[in-house]
Amino acid sequence: MSDDVPPGGAAVGAALELHRVVKSFGPVVALRSGSLRLRSGSIHALIGENGAGKSTMVKIMAGLYRRDSGDFRLRGEEVDFTSTAQSKAAGIAVIYQEPTLFPDLSITENIFMGRQPVNRFGRIDRRAMRVEVGRIFQRLGVALDPDRITDGLSIADQQIIEIAKAISLDASVLIMDEPTAALSGVEVERLFSVARSLRDEGRAILFISHRFDEVFDLCDTVTVMRDGAYVATTPIAETTVDDLVRQMVGRDVTELFPKQDAVIGEPLLEVSGLTSPGVFHDISFTVRSGEIVALAGLVGAGRSEVVRAVFGVDAYREGEVRMLGTAVAPGRPSAAMQAGLALVPEDRRRQGLVIDAAVGGNITLAIRRRLARWGLITTGIENRAARVWASRLEVKTHALDSVAGTLSGGNQQKVVLAKWLATDPKVLIIDEPTRGIDVGTKAEVHRLLSQLAGEGMGILMISSELPEVLGMADRVLVMREGRITAEIDRSDATSENVMFAATHSSEAAA
Amino acid sequence: MSAAATATPAVAKKKAFGGVGRARELGILAALLLVIIAATVKNPNFLFSTDGWRDLLLTPSILVLVAVGQAIVIITRNVDLSVGSVMGLTAYLTGRLFIDAPGIPIIVVVIAAVLFGAVLGLINGALVAFAKVPAIVITLGTLYAYRGINVLWTGSDRINPSDMPREFLGLGTQQVLTIPVLTIVAVFVLAIAAWYMRNTRGGREYYAIGSDPDAAQLYGLKVTRRVLSAFILSGALAGLAGVFYAARYGSISSQAGSGWELDAVGAAVIGGIAIMGGVGSVWGAAIGAMLLMTINRALPILGIPDFWQRAVVGVLIIGAIVLDRVLAVRQKRRLIEARDDS
Numbered sequence: 001m002s003d004d005v006p007p008g009g010a011a012v013g014a015a016l017e018l019h020r021v022v023k024s025f026g027p028v029v030a031l032r033s034g035s036l037r038l039r040s041g042s043i044h045a046l047i048g049e050n051g052a053g054k055s056t057m058v059k060i061m062a063g064l065y066r067r068d069s070g071d072f073r074l075r076g077e078e079v080d081f082t083s084t085a086q087s088k089a090a091g092i093a094v095i096y097q098e099p100t101l102f103p104d105l106s107i108t109e110n111i112f113m114g115r116q117p118v119n120r121f122g123r124i125d126r127r128a129m130r131v132e133v134g135r136i137f138q139r140l141g142v143a144l145d146p147d148r149i150t151d152g153l154s155i156a157d158q159q160i161i162e163i164a165k166a167i168s169l170d171a172s173v174l175i176m177d178e179p180t181a182a183l184s185g186v187e188v189e190r191l192f193s194v195a196r197s198l199r200d201e202g203r204a205i206l207f208i209s210h211r212f213d214e215v216f217d218l219c220d221t222v223t224v225m226r227d228g229a230y231v232a233t234t235p236i237a238e239t240t241v242d243d244l245v246r247q248m249v250g251r252d253v254t255e256l257f258p259k260q261d262a263v264i265g266e267p268l269l270e271v272s273g274l275t276s277p278g279v280f281h282d283i284s285f286t287v288r289s290g291e292i293v294a295l296a297g298l299v300g301a302g303r304s305e306v307v308r309a310v311f312g313v314d315a316y317r318e319g320e321v322r323m324l325g326t327a328v329a330p331g332r333p334s335a336a337m338q339a340g341l342a343l344v345p346e347d348r349r350r351q352g353l354v355i356d357a358a359v360g361g362n363i364t365l366a367i368r369r370r371l372a373r374w375g376l377i378t379t380g381i382e383n384r385a386a387r388v389w390a391s392r393l394e395v396k397t398h399a400l401d402s403v404a405g406t407l408s409g410g411n412q413q414k415v416v417l418a419k420w421l422a423t424d425p426k427v428l429i430i431d432e433p434t435r436g437i438d439v440g441t442k443a444e445v446h447r448l449l450s451q452l453a454g455e456g457m458g459i460l461m462i463s464s465e466l467p468e469v470l471g472m473a474d475r476v477l478v479m480r481e482g483r484i485t486a487e488i489d490r491s492d493a494t495s496e497n498v499m500f501a502a503t504h505s506s507e508a509a510a
Numbered sequence: 511m512s513a514a515a516t517a518t519p520a521v522a523k524k525k526a527f528g529g530v531g532r533a534r535e536l537g538i539l540a541a542l543l544l545v546i547i548a549a550t551v552k553n554p555n556f557l558f559s560t561d562g563w564r565d566l567l568l569t570p571s572i573l574v575l576v577a578v579g580q581a582i583v584i585i586t587r588n589v590d591l592s593v594g595s596v597m598g599l600t601a602y603l604t605g606r607l608f609i610d611a612p613g614i615p616i617i618v619v620v621i622a623a624v625l626f627g628a629v630l631g632l633i634n635g636a637l638v639a640f641a642k643v644p645a646i647v648i649t650l651g652t653l654y655a656y657r658g659i660n661v662l663w664t665g666s667d668r669i670n671p672s673d674m675p676r677e678f679l680g681l682g683t684q685q686v687l688t689i690p691v692l693t694i695v696a697v698f699v700l701a702i703a704a705w706y707m708r709n710t711r712g713g714r715e716y717y718a719i720g721s722d723p724d725a726a727q728l729y730g731l732k733v734t735r736r737v738l739s740a741f742i743l744s745g746a747l748a749g750l751a752g753v754f755y756a757a758r759y760g761s762i763s764s765q766a767g768s769g770w771e772l773d774a775v776g777a778a779v780i781g782g783i784a785i786m787g788g789v790g791s792v793w794g795a796a797i798g799a800m801l802l803m804t805i806n807r808a809l810p811i812l813g814i815p816d817f818w819q820r821a822v823v824g825v826l827i828i829g830a831i832v833l834d835r836v837l838a839v840r841q842k843r844r845l846i847e848a849r850d851d852s
Contacts, residue, residue: 100722100728102721109714114715114729114730124709278846
């Protein structure tokens with residue numbers, strides 16, 4: 001760590017400045033010390049691992065969160081937004097990773113909602129809106145029908161609408177939170193040329209990305225964050241990918257993701273030709289005993305949808321799922337569980353836990369039928385069974401009676417894991433195992449997964465964190481836009497070829 | 511040839527996207543006409559008599575007012591189950607004012623009732639918007655609470671036609687060029703509401719909030735204030751409906767307007783308002799109200815026993831929801847296919 005603030009002395013000429021901003025949610029500190037300085041006419045990159053505090057900072061600038069302490073200045077003046085409307089009015093436009101549009105309304109309405117041009121009688125001037133959209137779309141080179149509703153649009157097109165929105169806002173500060181995550185090469189190029197022309201108009205642009213090539217291609221300055229704090233700001237010309245990675249990680253990657261060697265045995269889970277129109281196509285893969293298979297790819301590539309279908313949560317139209325050679329009935333999680341599958345979902349709070357229930361009850365949720373005596377179940381029975389797993393996973397809670405929602409993210413994840421391990425699965429599917437978990441617990445989760453593989457369990461792991469994928473997986477499957485575009489062995493996997501497969505179609509990757 | 515071939519699908523697509531909503535309203539209008547024609551064929555007096563024509567227009571007018579308010583609330587992904595009770599209270603208030611303040615101008619009574627309804631709506635809206643409790647629970651509560659107040663206030667008393675001035679009761683039956691005054695007022699209110707919902711920021715924001723409340727928050731829309739205003743509007747329209755109820759029926763007990771909330775929700779749903787908000791128009795809700803009331807009158811003429819009449823309404827509501835669902839799924843599939851093609 002060099003300094004804890006960006007260089008440059010006084011805030012003269014800064015379009016937007018954050019200085020030692022702190023934000024916590026209850027006991028969880030999301031942002032320890034966020035600092036950032038954006039200049040007009042510049043494209044500034046913000047990079048850091050997941051959980052580094054980037055999104056929290058974006059949400060503070062967007063007026064969605066209020067900071068606990070620290071300075072936030074816009075064009076030299078102290079600001080404190082209490083709503084997104086205020087942030088918008090101050091000239092800050094935010095393009096979120098996942099577009100937030102109104103599915104039932106037309107593209108034009110989505111672009112202008114809340115600030116439509118009106119005449120003297122308050123009547124919306126539709127013609128003016130249409131002309132403006134035509135102008136923006138021409139500039140962006142988009143051929144979308146402005147009158148169609150946004151439901152069913154691809155993420156790339158939704159992203160374009162978000163950008164059109166920001167342009168029509170005439171924002172002086174434009175924040176793009178991983179805008180390229182779901183875009184194809186051509187679309188990225190188009191976005192970049194737009195970003196450059198916006199920069200040349202004197203706007204300040206913040207560009208958040210995980211892709212170094214994009215950062216070096218587009219940005220002139222880069223700020224690195226790690227574990228909720230500012231690390232360094234450097235002009236792009238004075239840094240290298242290696243430097244940035246070192247700043248981002250701040251530790252040895254291989255040490256953190258210890259996959260021990262395990263004997264890889266017979267195939268457990270075989271998926272062939274799984275298809276759900278518009279969601280994923282022709283998905284085939286195998287998970288063997290003792291093996292950790294990572295499902296890599298960008299947000300929106302359809303990975304979670306595939307595992308939901310495999311586990312029987314969602315239906316699929318074609319294909320087959322087999323466990324130990326026997327077909328698993330589609331569309332029924334109970335059948336999948338019986339066959340020895342377990343799914344630890346992505347969204348812990350909503351899908352993984354009964355958030356208001358006790359830890360003990362959560363851990364035993366999936367084995368209640370087995371635990372019941374004469375059809376009845378008591379807290380005593382629950383806690384006896386839960387204790388075994390809670391202690392094995394070192395769940396940090398003083399009592400099994402504590403409510404699950406009060407635990408930290410890492411401990412919640414352990415509870416969800418304990419719940420599924422209690423069912424004694426043969427294949428564990430785990431969606432984003434360490435999202436939003438502190439570094440220490442992360443390592444524990446990784447050690448546990450590795451141990452389980454060593455005991456002969458097959459593990460299918462969805463992960464958006466490249467170091468995790470590269471460190472843990474015996475085999476990496478990469479998905480892009482609902483298809484598997486690459487299958488890479490542990491020895492061959494690099495962040496470059498995984499990322500390439502995640503962002504290019506399979507023909508190009510081959 | 512090739513130019514025509516490429517142009518045609520684009521036009522067809524555009525129609526499909528823009529036209530779904532309007533087609534829905536035309537469908538319900540066709541159903542209404544069918545009912546009217548069938549009943550008229552069976553008994554020409556249904557349409558071609560002074561009373562028949564008047565009843566056809568007059569009977570749905572009050573429900574149209576309530577349904578318009580209900581539609582706006584449902585479009586914001588809420589629901590107002592208290593409208594029947596609000597109507598009852600304002601109808602009683604109307605009679606009470608004429609009794610307790612003899613000679614009070616009719617317009618003052620109308621304004622007082624509308625304001626009273628708005629206040630009751632404000633209570634609903636405030637509870638929903640600030641307490642963050644689902645509207646269905648809050649307004650179910652106020653449905654009973656408002657009715658309770660009504661019973662407490664009215665007791666076993668009732669307002670009789672003789673308690674109210676003749677000019678006021680005349681409002682309920684008077685016609686201008688064979689069109690009842692109540693219908694004219696209802697259509698006037700409907701037209702303003704439809705214009706507002708379609709052409710103003712406020713109106714479009716109701717749709718936006720119902721379409722995706724989280725996105726509305728991110729857009730910086732004033733969600734709380736909007737939801738509040740929808741409930742106030744619904745209350746005010748139910749208040750106006752209460753006055754009309756008093757004028758039309760003359761006798762008002764403590765049970766006036768009970769059950770109307772379900773007719774109002776039914777009218778909105780039949781008329782193509784999506785129960786999850788964001789879709790539909792107040793025109794649709796108004797036509798739905800007309801269909802609902804007209805069917806009730808037509809079925810006896812068509813010789814369908816009393817017993818079946820409620821069931822027909824039920825089939826209509828379920829049919830409308832299933833139809834909307836099917837249309838939505840088909841449209842979604844078409845949109846995805848259009849995307850995959852491009």
